[in-house]
Structures are given as structure tokens and as C-alpha cells.
Amino acid sequence: MQEESEGISELSINHPSAWDIDRFRANWFVFVEALLKEETNLLIPSRRIRWQIEQTPAFQEVAAGWDKIKGSQRLDAWKRLLLAAEEASRTILPACVQCGECCRMGSPTLHLEDLVLLRSGKIPWDQLITLRKGEPAHSPFDGKPFVLPQERIKVREKDGLRECVFLISQIERCSIHVDRPVQCRAQACWDPIPARDTAEEPFLLREHIFEGADLLLEIIAEHETRCGFAALSDAFEELSRSNGGNVQEVLRLLSYEEHFRQFVSDKFKIPAQNMELLFGRSFARMSTLFGFRVVEEPDGTRRLLVDEPGVQA
Ligand code: SF4
Known part of the structure; x- marks a missing residue:
């Protein structure tokens, strides 16, 4: 008899008519999370799906007014909400709702067509970075790693994140929306084809x-010859093969590359924040790609550490 009454009370707690607002929210959270994990929804940004669900009249009415719905009507309201959510999640509208999710997954790579945005100052040069031939990258389409067959010019990402610098996080808006690059214009979470087509267009x-700054182009070519990404990669491979035997050579290479960029910056009065467009990331910065970091001692000497606190190569 006692078991039976416990069963009945458990049943009544699990019935929407007995849910207070906290239990309603908890159940709603579980339902939406499950919906987002459905296979048909895996390629669509979850923020986008949530946004669509939250626009439905059922959500506006039920979620906002759960406390005011009479107990006897809550089951119907809950069913209405679930049906509307399922429908909304399966009918992705062919329009960008600026949910910001694409902009959090990576910044755009620029195409030749975007040059006009640089020349007009709509995209400042100091917000750009060059990824050099041979550097590892990830496909914007399936996230798979690959080696860059040619350099790419990219908009910077925020420190430690993959989020584009132009995304204003608090309001989920692009600060250069009207003048956003070609890749962003083609990006459509409901249809991957326009973005794939854009990838066939010439890159910047x-x-x-x-163009026209011949001396600068010669210096860039010289930097590529002396400090190409392959040189760094080979040096770290040898470091691993020789069990740290060539550490001084690696440090010499890092130091040479740094002096090269410092010399050019001083000689041509190029602001430090533009140097990553000119020469890509410094070798010292890219050491982390190989599992190392460079630290400078108070006396100016440098050491190479395995990229775990306190471990030296
Ligand atoms: S430029 Fe704008 S639209 Fe493009 S990724 Fe950055 S924030 Fe998003």
C-alpha cells in the first residue's frame, strides 16, 4: 500500500500539472538538449535552433506564462510547446538570424574580392593575420585538419578563442556586418553550398x-626563403629525433626570425600590430604548435620549455 502511494505521488510530480516553474525549466532544458542532439540538427548551430524555437508563439506563451497556466491545462500547454519546438527545429528558415554561432567557430579567410574592404579602411590591417604556406589549419566545412597549400589572409580571432574579433559578444552582432567579407556573406548554416562555391574563388x-610596394614584397619573399614554416617544422622534428640535441639551433632560428621582423619594423616604421600581416605569426609564437614555448630570462637569454608549466626541453 505504501509502495503504491509512493508510486502515485512520484507520478503526480512527473506530471506537468504539478510542475512549478523550476521543474518546468529543468524538463524544458532536458527536452531541448535532446532535440539539439538529433542527427538532423547536428549540422545546424544550436544557438540558431534555440533562436527559432524561442520565436514560436507556443514558446512565448507557455514558457513566459507557465506560472499563470492552470494546473489542469498544463499538460496541453506542455504538449503544444513540444510540438512547436520539434517543428521549429526541423524547419530551418533560409535566412541568417545573426545568432553569432558561425562567428564563434572561426574568423573568415579573405578573398581577392575583399581587397576593396581593406583599401577603404572598412577592415583595418591590424585586424588581419597571414597564415603561411605549410601551416596546419582546419577546414571550415568539416573541421578536419589539413596543411595550407598556399598562404591565407585571415581576420584575427580573440585571444585564446576561435571567435572572430569583429563579433560583439554581448549582443551577438558583427561590428562590420554591412562590410563583412565574402566568406561571411556566403556562410549559410541552412545550406553549405554557397560557402563551398566561394572557396573556389581566388584567395587574397x-x-x-x-602590390606596388616592391621592396616590401622582396623582404616578404626573403623572409619566406630564410624563415619559411618548413624551416621551423624541420627544426622541431629534429629536436624530437635528437631528444633535445639541437635545442641551441632551434633557439638560434627563433632568435634570427625575431631579429628579422624587428629590423623591418624599425627600419620601415611598421607598427608592431601589423607585423603578423606582413610575416605571419612569429616563430616564437608558433612554437606552441609543436608543444613548446619560449621564455625569456631576466638576463635576456631564452629557454625552450615543453608547453607544460615548469618542464624544460
Ligand atoms: S566578420 Fe562579422 S560576420 Fe564575419 S565572422 Fe566576423 S563577426 Fe561574423
Whole structure:
């Protein structure tokens, strides 16, 4: 008899008519999380799906007014809400709702067509970075890693994140929306084809940006010859093969590359924040790609540490 009454009271707690607002929210959370994990929804940004669900009249009415719905009507309201959510999640509208999710998953790579945005100052040069030939990258389509067959000019990402610098996080808006690059215009979470087509268009290169500045282009070419990404990669491979035997050579290479960029910055009065467009990321910064970091001692000497606190190579 006692078991039976416990069963009945458990049943009544699990019935929407007995839910207070906290239990309603907890059940709603579980339901939406499950909906987002459904296979048909995996390629669509979850923020986008949530946004669509929250626009439905059922959500506006039921979620906002749960406390005011009479107990006897809550089951119907709950069913209405679930049906509307399922429907909304399966009918992705062919329009960008600026949910910001694409902009959190990576910044755009620029195409030749975007050069006009640089020349007009709509995209400032100091917000750009060059990824050099041979650097590891991830496909914007399936996230798979690959090696860059050619350099790419990218908008910067926020420190430690993959989020584009132009995304205003608090309001989920692009600060250059009207003048956003070609790749962002083609990005459509409901249809991957326009973005794939755009990837066939010519990419922007440093030779386009610095066209006519022959001396600068010669210096960039010289930097590539002496400090190409392959040189760094080979040095770290040898470091691993020789069990740290060539550490001094690696440090010499890092130091040479740093002096190269410092010399050019001083000589041509190029602001430090533009140097990553000119030469890509410094070798010292890229050491983390190989599991190391460079630390400078108070006397100016440098050491290479395995990228775990306190471990030296
Ligand atoms: S430029 Fe704008 S639209 Fe493009 S990724 Fe950055 S924030 Fe998003």
C-alpha cells in the first residue's frame, strides 16, 4: 500500500500539472538538449535552433506564462510547446538570424574580392593575420585538419578563442556586418553550398595587398626563403629525433626570425600590430604548435620549455 502511494505521488510530480516553474525549466532544458542532439540538427548551430524555437508563439506563451497556466491545462500547454519546438527545429528558415554561432567557430579567410574592404579602411590591417604556406589549419566545412597549400589572409580571432574579433559578444552582432567579407556573406548554416562555391574563388594574398610596394614584397619573399614554416617544422622534428640535441639551433632560428621582423619594423616604421600581416605569426609564437614555448630570462637569454608549466626541453 505504501509502495503504491509512493508510486502515485512520484507520478503526480512527473506530471506537468504539478510542475512549478523550476521543474518546468529543468524538463524544458532536458527536452531541448535532446532535440539539439538529433542527427538532423547536428549540422545546424544550436544557438540558431534555440533562436527559432524561442520565436514560436507556443514558446512565448507557455514558457513566459507557465506560472499563470492552470494546473489542469498544463499538460496541453506542455504538449503544444513540444510540438512547436520539434517543428521549429526541423524547419530551418533560409535566412541568417545573426545568432553569432558561425562567428564563434572561426574568423573568415579573405578573398581577392575583399581587397576593396581593406583599401577603404572598412577592415583595418591590424585586424588581419597571414597564415603561411605549410601551416596546419582546419577546414571550415568539416573541421578536419589539413596543411595550407598556399598562404591565407585571415581576420584575427580573440585571444585564446576561435571567435572572430569583429563579433560583439554581448549582443551577438558583427561590428562590420554591412562590410563583412565574402566568406561571411556566403556562410549559410541552412545550406553549405554557397560557402563551398566561394572557396573556389581566388584567395587574397600579400602580393595583392602590397602590390606596388616592391621592396616590401622582396623582404616578404626573403623572409619566406630564410624563415619559411618548413624551416621551423624541420627544426622541431629534429629536436624530437635528437631528444633535445639541437635545442641551441632551434633557439638560434627563433632568435634570427625575431631579429628579422624587428629590423623591418624599425627600419620601415611598421607598427608592431601589423607585423603578423606582413610575416605571419612569429616563430616564437608558433612554437606552441609543436608543444613548446619560449621564455625569456631576466638576463635576456631564452629557454625552450615543453608547453607544460615548469618542464624544460
Ligand atoms: S566578420 Fe562579422 S560576420 Fe564575419 S565572422 Fe566576423 S563577426 Fe561574423
